[in-house]
Structures are given as C-alpha cells and as structure tokens.
Amino acid sequence: MKTFVAALLGLASMLMIVADASAQAWDMPRTADGKRDLQGIWTNATQTPLQRPEEFGLQGFLTAAEAADQEQGWRDRIERYSTPSDPARAAPTDRNTQAGYNGFWIDRGTNAIQINGEYRTSIVVDPANGRIPYLEGDRPTNDLRAQWRAMPGVAPYDAPELRPLGERCLLAFGSSSGPPMLPVMYNNNYQIVQTEDYLLIMVEMVHDARIIPLNQDPHATDLQKWMGDSVGHWEGDTLVVETKNFNRLQSYRGSSDQLTVTERFELIAQDKIKYSFTMEDPLSYQRSWTGEIAMNRRPDNEPMYEYACHEGNYAFAGIMGGARELERQAAQQ
Numbered sequence: 021m022k023t024f025v026a027a028l029l030g031l032a033s034m035l036m037i038v039a040d041a042s043a044q045a046w047d048m049p050r051t052a053d054g055k056r057d058l059q060g061i062w063t064n065a066t067q068t069p070l071q072r073p074e075e076f077g078l079q080g081f082l083t084a085a086e087a088a089d090q091e092q093g094w095r096d097r098i099e100r101y102s103t104p105s106d107p108a109r110a111a112p113t114d115r116n117t118q119a120g121y122n123g124f125w126i127d128r129g130t131n132a133i134q135i136n137g138e139y140r141t142s143i144v145v146d147p148a149n150g151r152i153p154y155l156e157g158d159r160p161t162n163d164l165r166a167q168w169r170a171m172p173g174v175a176p177y178d179a180p181e182l183r184p185l186g187e188r189c190l191l192a193f194g195s196s197s198g199p200p201m202l203p204v205m206y207n208n209n210y211q212i213v214q215t216e217d218y219l220l221i222m223v224e225m226v227h228d229a230r231i232i233p234l235n236q237d238p239h240a241t242d243l244q245k246w247m248g249d250s251v252g253h254w255e256g257d258t259l260v261v262e263t264k265n266f267n268r269l270q271s272y273r274g275s276s277d278q279l280t281v282t283e284r285f286e287l288i289a290q291d292k293i294k295y296s297f298t299m300e301d302p303l304s305y306q307r308s309w310t311g312e313i314a315m316n317r318r319p320d321n322e323p324m325y326e327y328a329c330h331e332g333n334y335a336f337a338g339i340m341g342g343a344r345e346l347e348r349q350a351a352q353q
Contacts, residue, residue, distance in 0.1 A: 046289065046290040048257075048287070049287075049290075051214060051215075051216070052216070053216045055214075055216075055254055055257075055259075056257045056259070056286075056287045057214065057287075058212045058214055058219070058259065058285055058287060058293065059212050059213060059214050060211070060212060060317050060318070061209060061210070061211045061212075061317070061318040061322070061323070061324050062209070062210050062211075062212065062293060062315040062316065062317055062318065063129075063208050063209050063210070063315065063316055063318055064201060064202070064203045064208050064210070064295065064313045064314070064315045064316075065127065065128050065129035065131075065203050065208040066128065066129055066131055066132065066133050066143075066203050066313065066314070067090075067091070067094045067128055067129060067130060067131065067132065068131075068132050068133040068140050068141070068142065068143060069142055069143070070142065070143045070144060070152075070202065070311070071142055071143075071144055071150060071151050071152060072141050072142030072144065072149065072150025072151060073141070073142075076141045076142075076150070077149070078148050078149060079141055080140065080141055080142075080145065080148070080150065081138045081139055081140060081141065082132060082139040082140075082141060083139070084139065086139070087132045087134070087139035090132055091130050091131060091132055094130045095130045098123050098126070098130065099123075100123075101123030101126070102123035102124055103123075125205075125206060126205045126206055127205070127206040127207070127208070128203060128204075128205055128206070128208070129203075129208075133312070133313060133314050134314060135288070135292075135294055135312060135314050136288065136294075140312070143202070143311040143312065143313055144309060144310070144311045145296075145310055145311060145312050146309055146310040147307070147309060152273075152305070152309055153305050153306040153307050153309055154304065154305060154306070155303070155304055155305055155306055159273050159274045160273075160274040160275065160276070160303065160304040161274050162271070162274055162275060162276035162277075162301075162303050162304055163268070163269070163270075163271030163274050163275065163276070164268040164269050164271075165181070165182060165184075165269060165271070166271075166274060168181070168182060169182055175343075177339065177340065177342075177343035178343075180336060180340070181269075183336075183339070185269065185270060186226070187339075188336070189226060189329035189330070190226075190246070191226060191228060191246055191247070191270060192204070192207075192223055192225035192226045192228055193225075195272055196208065196223060196225040196226075197223045197225060197226065197228040197230070197247055198221075198223070198230070198247065198281075198283075199230075199247065199248065199250070199261070199263045199281040199283055199297060200272070200281055200283065200297035200299070200311065201221075201223070201283075201295065201297075201313075202311075202313070203313070204225070207224040207225040207327055208224070208225075209223075209224040209318065209324045210222065210223055210224065210315070211224075211324050216234070217233065217234055217235075217236070218231060218232065218233055218234060219231075219232045219234060219252055219259065219261075220232070222324070224324050224325075224327050225327055226327060226329050227326060227327050228246075228247065230247050230250060232250040232251070232252045232261055233250075233251060233252065234252045234253060234254070235252075235253050235254075236251065237251075238251060243265070244265050244266060244267045244268060244277070245265065245266070245267060246267050246270060247263070247266070247270070248263040248264060248265055248266040248267075248270070248279075248281070249263060249264060249265040250262070250263040251263075257286070257287070258284050258285065258286045259284070259285040259286075260282065260283070260284055261282070261283040261284075261285070262280065262281070262282050262283075263280070263281045263282075263283070264279070264280045264281075265277075266279060272299070274304065275299075275301050275303075275304045276301055276303035276304055278301055278302060278303055279299065279300070279301040279304070280299075280300045280301070281297055281298070281299055281300075282297065282298045282300075283295065283296070283297045284296045284297070290317070291316060291317040292314055292315065292316055292317070293314070293315040294312065294314065294315075295312070295313045295314070295315050296310060296311065296312045296313075297310065297311055298310045299311075
C-alpha cells in the first residue's frame with residue numbers, strides 16, 4: 021500500500037512539473053504553409069551600442085546585475101536630458117546642430133540587448149572585440165556621394181545630391197531602413213507581413229517598404245535598388261535574406277557597391293526575433309563581420325503610425341538658400 025501511495029505521489033509530482041513546463045512553453049506560430057510566422061509589429065530599440073566600448077575588451081556579455089546597473093544609468097541620463105529647456109537661455113553660438121534634440125524626442129529605449137538570457141555589450145558579435153574591421157582602420161569613403169564631395173571645387177552644400185539620403189527624405193538615416201536594420205534615436209518600429217512567396221518589411225522611419233521575394237530567381241543585375249535587391253529563403257525555421265546591388269547613393273558607413281548583407285530572422289520566443297546580419301565588402305572591410313539584435317514584439321493595441329518626413333519637402337530650399345547666403349557673405353568679406 022505504501023509503495024502504491026508513493027508511486028501516486030511521484031506521478032502527481034511529475035504531472036505538476038509537466039504542467040508547469042507547459043504553462044511556460046509557447047506554441048510556435050506558423051503560417052498556412054508551415055513556416056514560422058514572423059508577422060507583427062516589432063521594435064529593435066536599444067541602448068546597446070553598435071560597436072563595443074573599448075573598456076569591455078573581449079567581454080561580450082554582461083551579468084544580470086551589470087545589465088541592470090547599466091540600464092539604470094541610461095534611465096538616469098534620459099531623465100536628465102528630458103528636463104525642460106530654459107526659455108530665457110541665450111542663442112547658441114557653437115553651431116552645434118547635433119544639439120537640436122532634447123530628451124523628449126529621443127526614443128532608443130532603456131534596455132540592453134538580451135538574447136537567450138545573455139546581455140550583450142555590443143551589437144557587433146564577430147569579430148570577438150565587437151568592432152567593425154575597416155580595411156584602413158577607419159570608415160571608408162567608397163560611396164558615390166563621398167567621391168563627389170572629394171572632387172576639386174565641390175562643397176558639401178553645392179547641390180541636393182551631395183546631402184545625406186535621410187536629409188532628403190529618400191531613406192531613413194542611420195541604416196534604420198536597412199539592410200542592416202539598425203536602431204537609431206527614434207522610430208525604431210517595423211511591421212512584417214508574410215505570404216508564401218513574399219515578405220514585406222514596412223519601416224516606420226520614412227515609411228520605407230522592402231518587398232522580399234522568397235525562393236525565387238536570383239538577384240536582378242540590371243538595376244540598383246534603394247535598400248538593395250533582396251532575395252530570401254528558409255533554412256529550417258530561420259528566414260535568410262541576401263541583399264546586394266545597392267543604389268550607388270546608398271552606403272553603409274562608406275561601403276562600396278560590392279557590399280553584400282546576409283540577414284537571418286529567427287523567432288526564438290513568442291515576443292522576440294533574433295535578428296542577425298553579416299556584412300561582406302572586400303573594398304571596405306578586412307573580413308566579414310556580424311551583428312545581432314533582439315526585435316521585440318509591440319503590444320497589439322499599439323499600431324505603427326505614419327512617419328511624415330518634412331525636410332525634403334519644406335527645408336531644402338532653406339538649406340540651399342542658407343549655403344548661398346554664407347557664400348555671399350564670404351565673397352563680400
């Protein structure tokens with residue numbers, strides 16, 4: 021009898037463990053064709069920097085306590101930057117246009133990247149030092165706009181084509197539109213729509229839309245697209261997207277027209293995509309390098325609103341006119 025009771029108690033204990041594990045588990049969402057369902061609105065906002073700060077050296081991860089301390093420091097800094105500006109302050113004289121935003125407008129979140137329980141010290145995970153292996157040790161200048169600017173007698177404000185694409189409202193700045201899709205100071209949201217034959221990524225910033233054919237013919241060679249020519253396929257439950265043939269005016273930190281970006285989208289939890297990307301460019305990098313970001317699902321009741329970029333529509337006349345005025349003043353002096 022005692023043996024029977026003990027067996028019953030053991031079975032009950034086992035059932036409780038199984039029930040608890042089931043409560044914590046989640047059902048992998050899949051589309052009608054059996055692929056992992058990546059659809060939804062996601063954010064990659066994070067305070068984790070792209071390249072690892074030098075003080076971390078080869079330390080790729082933080083402990084939970086270190087991550088909590090770092091995140092509290094970010095919250096404290098955001099609170100300081102969010103204090104109201106003094107309306108009686110004098111006009112700035114240092115021409116520092118980088119100070120055009122106070123904390124109210126900035127939304128990079130307060131979290132460190134956390135993937136599979138590990139808190140990252142940088143987005144770059146390979147090489148081991150978390151740094152981009154530039155070919156010459158610094159950012160290259162292989163992009164077409166940099167080549168134009170390097171021509172004798174050409175000044176940065178001589179023509180709209182010499183200005184950054186984000187300033188012209190053609191693409192998001194800071195590679196928010198991608199690829200690679202990287203977090204910037206705000207508007208770090210993405211909506212994914214998925215069918216059997218295509219994947220669409222709608223980027224909040226400048227409402228860029230990237231339509232990626234799946235399991236179709238290789239890359240087009242007769243044109244260069246904004247955001248490059250992307251082709252995707254599934255490797256098991258991971259979506260792999262290869263992009264090349266970027267428009268020559270689009271460049272990631274001075275990369276060349278030989279840039280190839282390979283992205284991987286892996287749904288690792290109900291509310292998290294592990295997004296990784298590998299950059300290859302023999303004219304810009306000593307070797308390929310890879311970054312990883314957590315894309316976290318936004319709540320269902322929080323839609324992605326339209327981003328209305330105004331600089332290219334309203335401000336460019338002022339930008340060009342200001343440059344002409346400075347030239348006129350310099351000529352008079």
